[in-house]
Amino acid sequence: MPAEKINEKIKAGVVFGAAGPVPRWFTWRKKKILVTSVNYKWKSTDGKAVLLHFAVSADSGNYEISFNRDSMEWKLLKSEIL
């Protein structure tokens, strides 16, 4: 199934370690999704705001979530439900 664009705000449980934030879970549409692995991370900008992106896997599928360092908001950008 191809990745679907979502672009919705989410709540995320995160460990802020030496290497920056590491998402452990997020809730989307009232479901709590446990992150089983962070596969890749990168940065981008939206105007002046810096976004941290995480490509993560969960039992339900693969997701791309982002953290806006200015607004402190988490978003689910893409999902690929298995």
Added chain:
Amino acid sequence: METFKIGNPVTASARTILLVDMNAYFASVEQQCNPALRGKPVAVCGEGRTVIVTASYEARAFGVKTGMTLPEARQICPGLIPVQGDLDKYIETSLRIHKILLNYTDMVEVFSIDECFMDVTATQHLFGGALNIAREIKAEIKKEFGLLCSVGIGPNRVVSKIAGKMHKPDGLTVLNKENIPKIFKNMPVEKLQGVGIGPRVAEKLYFIGIKTAAELGEAPVQLLKSHFGILGRIYKAIGMGLDDTPVAKYGDEKPVKSVGHSHTLAADTADINVIYSYLLMLCEKTGFRLRGYGLTARTAALYVRFSDFTGFSQRKTFKHYFDSGEEIFKCAKEIFSSLLPLKKEVRLLGISTGNLSAAAGQSFLFEKDERKRKVTSAVDEINTKHGDFTVKPALLITAEKFGILERCGIISTRIWKK
């Protein structure tokens, strides 16, 4: 990819140059992001009706190549998985890879988004030699990103580039004065693609009886000059494995020579309002980047690809310099008017500006021009802070309604603004 240029074919004092070449770069990054894609034929492309930018090795095994349309690729590889590319992801990864390379020398020249030259002549002794540096870089890139790269080691850029292309993926090849004669003896000239011998030149070389790199190096320079002009001498140097072009220091980028954008339309159209709206969008993006670089242009070039894949391109040099989207649009429209009335539907539009010169912070004689400049600066400020096209010309709404694909063009300003 950048065109490879070679310097004077004079043997320089012994140098050790590495070429680090990321393997199927964009596709490999996507396979790392999504474990479900690993080991599968993946093609990275744009959104909608764009062509394949790169393909994974699994897709290449079926014959999938860069530049193919998705339907073409699916004919030869029915299981192909298209993935929409994300340039921010690839640029950020490149910048982080550069940091790894910079641990070994500051002579790191970014040749393209997935290739870097390194001159380790002066520093290799600190790290146990060039071969050890190459092994460490490969291991670090694999550990940090899960990505594979090929490294070529040679006495100059040409030879290291040839070495880097010899074994893929995950290759490590050393070419030196001992093994170059033997390898060049059996290397067909078409394998010299990427160091200045394109397919047409290779074909011409075959025609005059030159089939291998060694034969090219041994060919009389007069023969090569009679067929290729001044380039004949350069081709001979390539065949001899000679090149004294230095590796630039990291951060010493070459000046920007042209700035432009292209966009495949959401659907083919002959509607002039839609076409002009897209064109304005491209011109606005181009103007924004020009101003960001502090440049002005005097030449505008327009490229149009029609629904039957035929193309039209024309450039025009103007007396005055320009840097605003509106002015570029005026130039582009002037060129486009020669195509009217349109006989075919348009598939892709591209705009490019050249003849660049540093903007001198011009002030205007007439108040209306000064006012326009102030408005442009204010709009730039807003768009820089809040993102592209937060404020935009109303005409762009026509293109937005028709469908603007998420990323317009494949160049980000971030690659220049490290």
